[in-house]
Amino acid sequence: MTLLTVGLSVLIFSFFLLINTNIIKAGAKLGDDIRLILFLEKEPDPAMTALYRKKITDFTDVKEIRFISRDMAYKKLADQLGNDSDVLADMGSDFLPPSIEVYPNIDLKGLSEIKLFSEYLEKLSGVVKVQYGQEWIERFHYFTELLRVIIILSGGLLVLTTIFMVSYTIKLSVVARQAELKILRLIGATNSYISTPFLVEGFLQGLIGAAIGLTSLYFLFDWIKKNFNNPGLFNFFEFSYIPTSTTLLILAVSVILCTGGSIAAMRKYLRI
Amino acid sequence: MVELVKVSKIYPPDVVALENVSILIEKGEMVFLTGKSGAGKTTLLKLICGLEQPDQGLIEVAGKDLSRIRPKDMPYIRQKTGMAYQDFKLLPDQTVAQNIAMPMQVVFRSIRSIKNRVSELLEKLKLDGKHDTLACNLSRGEQQRVALARAVANLPPLILADEPTGNLDGATTRLVMELLEECNDAGSTIILATHDKSIYSNTAHRAVQIRDGYFVPTENN
Numbered sequence: 001m002t003l004l005t006v007g008l009s010v011l012i013f014s015f016f017l018l019i020n021t022n023i024i025k026a027g028a029k030l031g032d033d034i035r036l037i038l039f040l041e042k043e044p045d046p047a048m049t050a051l052y053r054k055k056i057t058d059f060t061d062v063k064e065i066r067f068i069s070r071d072m073a074y075k076k077l078a079d080q081l082g083n084d085s086d087v088l089a090d091m092g093s094d095f096l097p098p099s100i101e102v103y104p105n106i107d108l109k110g111l112s113e114i115k116l117f118s119e120y121l122e123k124l125s126g127v128v129k130v131q132y133g134q135e136w137i138e139r140f141h142y143f144t145e146l147l148r149v150i151i152i153l154s155g156g157l158l159v160l161t162t163i164f165m166v167s168y169t170i171k172l173s174v175v176a177r178q179a180e181l182k183i184l185r186l187i188g189a190t191n192s193y194i195s196t197p198f199l200v201e202g203f204l205q206g207l208i209g210a211a212i213g214l215t216s217l218y219f220l221f222d223w224i225k226k227n228f229n230n231p232g233l234f235n236f237f238e239f240s241y242i243p244t245s246t247t248l249l250i251l252a253v254s255v256i257l258c259t260g261g262s263i264a265a266m267r268k269y270l271r272i
Numbered sequence: 273m274v275e276l277v278k279v280s281k282i283y284p285p286d287v288v289a290l291e292n293v294s295i296l297i298e299k300g301e302m303v304f305l306t307g308k309s310g311a312g313k314t315t316l317l318k319l320i321c322g323l324e325q326p327d328q329g330l331i332e333v334a335g336k337d338l339s340r341i342r343p344k345d346m347p348y349i350r351q352k353t354g355m356a357y358q359d360f361k362l363l364p365d366q367t368v369a370q371n372i373a374m375p376m377q378v379v380f381r382s383i384r385s386i387k388n389r390v391s392e393l394l395e396k397l398k399l400d401g402k403h404d405t406l407a408c409n410l411s412r413g414e415q416q417r418v419a420l421a422r423a424v425a426n427l428p429p430l431i432l433a434d435e436p437t438g439n440l441d442g443a444t445t446r447l448v449m450e451l452l453e454e455c456n457d458a459g460s461t462i463i464l465a466t467h468d469k470s471i472y473s474n475t476a477h478r479a480v481q482i483r484d485g486y487f488v489p490t491e492n493n
């Protein structure tokens with residue numbers, strides 16, 4: 001029962017952690033593609049170019065700033081159209097506005113900054129419009145925030161259930177062995193002699209419970225990978241399992257919590 | 273080995289079990305504690321093993337004032353004192369062997385030496401066939417011998433035996449006394465509470481009598 005509870009809370013916690021790991025990984029991949037496009041009123045002269053560059057770098061660190069003139073924009077479009085480029089023939093080469101492409105040097109944590117950044121850029125003189133993947137970036141941002149809250153909550157759940165369940169189990173076995181413990185004391189059993197079995201019990205509950213949770217997670221992960229990793233949906237990145245170090249950390253924390261729970265229970269019920 | 277100075281014990285509300293009792297028991301002595309029922313023999317033994325605290329007076333065991341021993345060190349004092357309780361205090365759902373082995377496990381004796389000692393004691397007390405019997409299925413006389421076996425298992429420096437022959441026939445009483453004499457010869461100090469005049473009337477050991485909570489001289493022989 002205790003094992004199951006510990007196992008289940010470890011499973012829940014590490015499941016969300018697994019999702020988080022993969023989201024962050026996906027986000028990092030997507031984050032590489034984040035760019036803001038500033039459409040300009042007119043072709044900037046060198047002085048303006050320098051000014052823009054300064055204004056942008058004043059606000060944040062950027063990987064790259066690329067100025068795209070009308071001509072370049074036209075060429076790019078023509079390239080993209082390939083054989084169909086004749087449709088552009090009658091239009092002249094200057095119907096596309098000049099623009100600046102900014103590749104910000106921010107990871108996903110800075111997603112909320114992108115919005116601020118774009119608002120800032122929009123206010124620069126000569127900028128008509130700023131474009132970036134507003135929609136998905138914001139959704140992604142909320143999603144990661146939500147996930148963070150869920151992880152904290154399920155982590156709290158893990159802490160509470162393990163400590164509560166383990167100390168409850170220890171309490172039950174202390175009560176069940178009351179007579180024996182009393183006699184053990186009479187014949188000179190030391191506190192450590194009496195408490196060691198309970199400590200071991202708590203330790204094993206933590207270890208085995210976490211192992212059950214993590215093993216089930218692994219099988220769940222395997223199953224999800226087999227069934228949902230079809231091309232089209234998630235194929236732009238590989239699912240990955242939570243890192244080994246995190247796995248070990250979860251195991252260690254669970255063991256510490258359970259041992260701590262049994263120590264707390266013994267303090268209370270054995271008066272050790 | 274054991275010294276009591278003006279010890280009084282009053283059970284609440286006002287049962288005076290012992291009043292101003294003093295006695296000195298030397299190391300290696302074997303002392304019979306006699307007195308009629310309710311005189312305070314069990315109370316005295318419980319005070320000596322630290323199961324009860326005196327209301328007044330000083331109790332020293334092996335040179336240590338019991339009232340000054342920290343709770344943390346109490347187990348080590350108890351390891352050196354084997355007490356066979358009048359009400360046995362066995363674990364009913366464990367076997368005879370497990371019950372006798374307990375004090376030896378507590379001091380981490382090897383499994384082999386525990387096994388040997390258990391068989392030896394069972395043999396001496398004519399309990400050979402009861403090795404794996406649950407304590408709750410024993411007769412009172414058998415339980416009494418198991419309680420004594422547990423008390424002497426480690427051959428502790430101090431053995432307290434509360435009515436160790438109360439439920440036994442003459443032949444079995446002699447077995448018990450032989451075992452205790454043996455422990456005494458091996459160096460244990462023994463305090464034995466009893467009603468049974470036959471076990472102390474023919475020995476060279478000291479017998480003291482408690483009457484109404486204090487000692488009176490006992491006629492030996």
Ligand SMILES: Nc1ncnc2c1ncn2[C@@H]1O[C@H](COP(=O)(O)OP(=O)(O)OP(=O)(O)O)[C@@H](O)[C@H]1O
Nearest residue numbers: 283284287288289308309310311312313314315316
């Ligand atoms: N826990 C207790 N609470 C109240 N009174 C007690 C308690 N234990 C013993 N007494 C009283 O203290 C007195 C001495 O009891 P004790 O058990 O020491 O006598 P005893 O000499 O061992 O008697 P017996 O020979 O019947 O075993 C008795 O009057 C008894 O009723």
Ligand SMILES: [Mg+2]
Nearest residue numbers: 313314358434
């Ligand atoms: Mg008594």
